[in-house]
Amino acid sequence: MEVIDRQEALITNYEALMVLREADVLNEADKRKQKDTSRHMCPENVTTLRFEALAYLENTACTSQSGEQLAQLKEQLLEYELTKGEILQILNLRPKSVVELHLLVEDCTERFLVEEIEQLVGIILEVLPNDADEAVQHQDEAEQSDAMDVDN
Numbered sequence: 087m088e089v090i091d092r093q094e095a096l097i098t099n100y101e102a103l104m105v106l107r108e109a110d111v112l113n114e115a116d117k118r119k120q121k122d123t124s125r126h127m128c129p130e131n132v133t134t135l136r137f138e139a140l141a142y143l144e145n146t147a148c149t150s151q152s153g154e155q156l157a158q159l160k161e162q163l164l165e166y167e168l169t170k171g172e173i174l175q176i177l178n179l180r181p182k183s184v185v186e187l188h189l190l191v192e193d194c195t196e197r198f199l200v201e202e203i204e205q206l207v208g209i210i211l212e213v214l215p216n217d218a219d220e221a222v223q224h225q226d227e228a229e230q231s232d233a234m235d236v237d238n
Contacts, residue, residue: 096170099148099178100156106140147180151214159213166198166206180214183207 097105113128113136143149156177163173172191181187184203187210188194194203 096174098151098156098174099143099146100151100153102139103143103148106136106143109136110140146178147214148178155214159210162209162213163206166202176210177214181207181210 113133159177160173163176168176168191175190176187179186179190181190184207187203187207191197198206
């Protein structure tokens with residue numbers, strides 16, 4: 087296999103999800119156009135890889151992100167002299183605590199003051215709220231209120 091058009095870029099999980107969704111839609115459209123369904127536009131292993139990557143990304147926080155949120159957060163993170171890799175990890179993993187941020191930022195305590203680290207976490211939580219966690223929390227609260235109603 088030879089790489090013809092080599093492009094090197096770091097992309098977020100959100101961007102990868104959008105590319106895979108678009109490819110999935112295009113693939114479905116191509117299948118409908120073809121009369122002979124035994125012929126596929128791409129090899130089976132590529133289709134499997136796309137399916138598994140899409141299934142993985144559908145279960146991550148990137149499904150509740152938007153391009154505007156990512157651009158806004160990236161702009162705010164540029165003030166903190168983070169590397170491209172650190173910014174990418176923050177965008178993909180959404181650290182919700184100082185401990186999680188320490189795992190993503192190399193030499194965090196040497197590079198930043200405690201207040202700056204807390205500001206970073208605050209910015210991340212403000213710009214990228216985690217809809218999945220909030221949905222689970224609301225579901226737990228509803229179950230607790232139902233349990234309390236049954237007890238009464």
